[in-house]
Amino acid sequence: MIRKKLLDYGALEIKMHNGKEFYKPKHRPYLINSDDLEILERYNAEIRGIYNFYSIANNCHSLHTFKYIMEYSMYKTYASKYRSSVVQICKKYKKDGVFTVSYKNRKGQTLKRQFYHDGFKRKKQEYGDCYDRLPVQYFYHGTSLIDRLKANRCELCGKENIKLDMHHVRKLKD
Numbered sequence: 001m002i003r004k005k006l007l008d009y010g011a012l013e014i015k016m017h018n019g020k021e022f023y024k025p026k027h028r029p030y031l032i033n034s035d036d037l038e039i040l041e042r043y044n045a046e047i048r049g050i051y052n053f054y055s056i057a058n059n060c061h062s063l064h065t066f067k068y069i070m071e072y073s074m075y076k077t078y079a080s081k082y083r084s085s086v087v088q089i090c091k092k093y094k095k096d097g098v099f100t101v102s103y104k105n106r107k108g109q110t111l112k113r114q115f116y117h118d119g120f121k122r123k124k125q126e127y128g129d130c131y132d133r134l135p136v137q138y139f140y141h142g143t144s145l146i147d148r149l150k151a152n153r154c155e156l157c158g159k160e161n162i163k164l165d166m167h168h169v170r171k172l173k174d
Contacts, residue, residue, distance in 0.1 A: 002050070002062075002063070002065070002066050003023075005050065005066075006023075006066065006069055006070075009028070009046060009070075009073075010026070010028050010029075010030070011025060011026065011028060011069060011070055011073035012024070012025065012026065012069055012073075013025070013026040023065075023069060025068075025069045025070075025071075025072035025073040025075075025076060026073060026076060027073065027076035027077040027079070027080040028073060028077050029080065031077050031081075032077065032080055032081045036078070036101045036103070037101050037103045037113060039074065039077060039078065039081075040074070040099075040101045040113055040115060041113065043070055043071075043073075043074045043115070043116075044113075044115065044116050046070065047066070047067055047070055047116045048116060050063065050066060051063055051120055055120075055121075055122065055123040056122070056123055056124075056125055057122070058122065060120050060121075060122045060123075061120055061122070063120040064120060067116070067120070071099075071115065072086070074099075074115070075089050075090060075099075078093070095112075098114050098115060098117055099114065099115035100112050100113070100114050100115075101113050101114075149164065149166070152164065
């Protein structure tokens with residue numbers, strides 16, 4: 001799945017050497033005409049999207065390979081854009097070991113965006129009061145509507161001896 005996604009993004013090149021596959025990051029030529037901030041945001045969004053999808057998996061730590069290939073693909077994209085090397089791009093944009101792009105907003109303030117560096121911790125699934133656990137409903141009822149109303153029982157939650165309100169829906173189509 002990760003390999004297929006990297007190939008779909010165009011960030012991965014597969015090389016064969018002595019019958020073995022080697023994954024090599026490659027630049028994405030369709031991003032060269034974009035601004036520096038747009039390129040960084042695109043890579044961040046793609047990494048965060050994959051992480052959010054795999055965050056509840058037991059092996060979500062294996063996304064470091066995905067991040068590595070995406071990171072060096074981004075470096076190569078910037079290097080291709082500015083016709084320089086990956087080392088020169090890293091020297092230019094890395095601040096305190098984190099790839100950072102500076103930009104100015106409409107008010108003239110200089111702001112910074114950083115490449116994703118928050119890691120890939122596994123998120124536990126939360127089953128608590130925040131999720132409604134409604135009973136499985138089947139829309140076919142063996143009893144008539146009148147008998148169900150006389151029973152004074154809510155069909156959604158199962159409570160008995162409560163006041164029931166009935167709402168009629170005329171049409172469900174536009």
